[in-house]
Amino acid sequence: MKEKDFKDKGEFLRYQDLRLNDSSTVYVIQEIPGTAEGRPKINIMGAAHYGKFKFLLPELSQIIFSPGPLIYKLRKELANYRKKDYLLLTGDPAIIGVACSIVSDITNGKYNLLKWDKQERKYYSIEIDLYEKGKLDE
Secondary structure, three states: OOHHHHHHHOOOOOHHHHHHHOOOEEEEEEOOOOOOOOOOOOOOHHHHHHOEEEEEEOOOOOOOOOOHHHHHHHHHHOOOOOOOOEEEOOOOHHHHHHHHHHHHHHHOOEEEEEEEEOOOOEEEEEEEEOOOOOOOOO
């Protein structure tokens, strides 16, 4: 079949399309405070270098009396997390802890975080491996 025939049938895939679908995702745990008003308090656009943003929870989400529904929502939103994706740790520290636990469960303890460096004014990737066997740096 010629390229034209594939296009007519809708079966034609370009390499560029496959690459775009295979890019990493940056899971932003909570929307940045001020986003609802159109004035976010921090700029996270530098993290876009690592992949497409996916926001998991609204900025005012809290985990207080009944964590069950929030945990269920996080599990659902993080179900497709892959080892090449990243977590951008924003929001309530308790929710951050739950999100890291869920991702660790999905990836057997191996996942990536993005950390903001105030001096360099950019994000750095940190690879987490909870079960790494090696020497401790003291």
